[in-house]
Amino acid sequence: MIFLQTEDEPAAGFGVLGAALGGKKSWTATAAAGHLLLQDAVVAAEAMRIPFVAYIGQRGGPSTGTVIYSQQELSIARDGGNGEGLRIVLGPSNLQELYDLTILAFDLAWRYHLPVFILGDGYLSKMTGEVDLSAKARVVKADPIVQNGKRVMNLRNCYSLEEEIARVLHRELKDYGSIAKEVEKSEVYKCTDAKIVVFAWGSVASATKEAVKKIRKDGHAVGLFRPITLKPFGATRAKQSVRNAKKILIVESAFGKFGRLVTEALFGISDIEVERLYKPAEGITPEEIEDKIRKML
Amino acid sequence: MSQPRLPKCVNKMSKPSNFCPGCGHSLTLKNLGFVIDDLRISSSTIFATDIGCSLLAWDYFDIDTVQSHHGRAASIAVGLKRALPKTTVISYMGDGGGYSIGLNHLVGAARRNEAITVILVNNTLYAMTGGQMAPTTYKGESTSSTPEGSFAKEDPFLGPEFLAPICHKEAFLARTSVDNPIQIKKYIKKAIQNQKNGNFSLVEVLSYCPTNWKTDAKRTINFFDYLKGFYKTGVIKGEQ
Ligand SMILES: Cc1ncc(C[n+]2csc(CCOP(=O)(O)OP(=O)(O)O)c2C)c(N)n1
Ligand code: SF4
Numbered sequence: 001m002i003f004l005q006t007e008d009e010p011a012a013g014f015g016v017l018g019a020a021l022g023g024k025k026s027w028t029a030t031a032a033a034g035h036l037l038l039q040d041a042v043v044a045a046e047a048m049r050i051p052f053v054a055y056i057g058q059r060g061g062p063s064t065g066t067v068i069y070s071q072q073e074l075s076i077a078r079d080g081g082n083g084e085g086l087r088i089v090l091g092p093s094n095l096q097e098l099y100d101l102t103i104l105a106f107d108l109a110w111r112y113h114l115p116v117f118i119l120g121d122g123y124l125s126k127m128t129g130e131v132d133l134s135a136k137a138r139v140v141k142a143d144p145i146v147q148n149g150k151r152v153m154n155l156r157n158c159y160s161l162e163e164e165i166a167r168v169l170h171r172e173l174k175d176y177g178s179i180a181k182e183v184e185k186s187e188v189y190k191c192t193d194a195k196i197v198v199f200a201w202g203s204v205a206s207a208t209k210e211a212v213k214k215i216r217k218d219g220h221a222v223g224l225f226r227p228i229t230l231k232p233f234g235a236t237r238a239k240q241s242v243r244n245a246k247k248i249l250i251v252e253s254a255f256g257k258f259g260r261l262v263t264e265a266l267f268g269i270s271d272i273e274v275e276r277l278y279k280p281a282e283g284i285t286p287e288e289i290e291d292k293i294r295k296m297l
Numbered sequence: 298m299s300q301p302r303l304p305k306c307v308n309k310m311s312k313p314s315n316f317c318p319g320c321g322h323s324l325t326l327k328n329l330g331f332v333i334d335d336l337r338i339s340s341s342t343i344f345a346t347d348i349g350c351s352l353l354a355w356d357y358f359d360i361d362t363v364q365s366h367h368g369r370a371a372s373i374a375v376g377l378k379r380a381l382p383k384t385t386v387i388s389y390m391g392d393g394g395g396y397s398i399g400l401n402h403l404v405g406a407a408r409r410n411e412a413i414t415v416i417l418v419n420n421t422l423y424a425m426t427g428g429q430m431a432p433t434t435y436k437g438e439s440t441s442s443t444p445e446g447s448f449a450k451e452d453p454f455l456g457p458e459f460l461a462p463i464c465h466k467e468a469f470l471a472r473t474s475v476d477n478p479i480q481i482k483k484y485i486k487k488a489i490q491n492q493k494n495g496n497f498s499l500v501e502v503l504s505y506c507p508t509n510w511k512t513d514a515k516r517t518i519n520f521f522d523y524l525k526g527f528y529k530t531g532v533i534k535g536e537q
Contacts, residue, residue: 011371023380
């Protein structure tokens, strides 16, 4: 393994791209303002279809902020840059998933030649705990893109004509659409009969699950919908999960970045009440979530 | 022996190239192509262009080519070279990309003595975007963002001289000019050799941009000669 500490995030990002072009599995990690700078390389990866993996330890913002709780980097991860956001964003909710989804990230990046984000937070990044490492990694080979022994590659990510870039984009969007169907992943927990469905992701979803379990024990029909791929977002499953719900609750450590995704996914369902527990840049405990749900019963 | 008109490693399909008539990029690329032919390395070379007029060379060669953003042509080259140490990686950029927006990457690569070769075309302005002032703009030089003449009080930025004290002792740094094909080829050859020896190298090529200088042939040469008075050519670090 080669470890390289670069001068900044664009250098790390483009270095990772160079290594991927050369046929090596490569990745980087950053947060906050560094995440913004990294998007420079991510759009290049999208444009030239180069595999790319980054771990983001979200930080509270605006600006460079705190380092434990935050879900405020969701929109940048999903749509940062001046492209169409043709990437995959994974949201692990505990240490085991951090391990498993990181394996998945490499698999997806090299399978589809797309950028993949693992979107964590300081809480997940810094905690220690037991992880089962026995899961076998599916190994997708990292073939070199340049020096591939077959043909000379002339790659670019800059076009001078609108028509030219539009043609490329339409092709890529179509391709992304079919990839999306294959990779969408979510956890639907006790939603079949749920009158209240709570929407949460990442470590906040772990706290939410605790709360939902507790309230279920008292016999109330509560469920959890947790997207594991935040992009692509499994809107169809999200809709199915609220089939019997009268109310939904959206919980996140941000002010509606996730909430807007949820309401967009549920667009068209009108007879449902929406409650929100938004705590931008703060952690959310199972007790707070339990409290909120109990008030909705 | 007379030289063919175009190097063998040039991608004939991409001709005529996209550069303006009289552009120094074409001359630089042509000479780079001759060196690649001479060294017989076209199949094991990776060419990384930047943004700016350098990007117009994305399909200039029948050689693996990738394109990046300002000065990141150095960073992507670093990744490529680390992944494929046996290849020759040439990073090709302008003075705006290399010495301003992406300078950090040149500093990082030079400091770590990354085994890559940077060829930086200095035409004293941001050419592709319409000729705005760059750190290399000469005092008083009129550009589209300084029509009354550059207001810079300082001397223009001297890239190789700036990098010299922070580079590894085995690094190779030089400046040549686009009107001196023999020297261009000599320095590029040395630079590639230095990469093969595991060290960083950079060759700055002082170049013409008649389009943004708004000069005819004669005035282009006159201004170029004037620039050469300040931008001294020669080896700045490494063996002569
Ligand atoms: C990060 C970023 N900033 C600005 C631009 C706009 N831009 C495109 S080309 C260019 C000028 C490049 O000048 P230089 O590197 O000197 O190369 P030249 O065109 O002169 O060969 C600029 C500023 C960009 N593409 N990306
Ligand atoms: S604008 Fe200047 S640098 Fe760019 S192609 Fe034309 S002459 Fe060359």
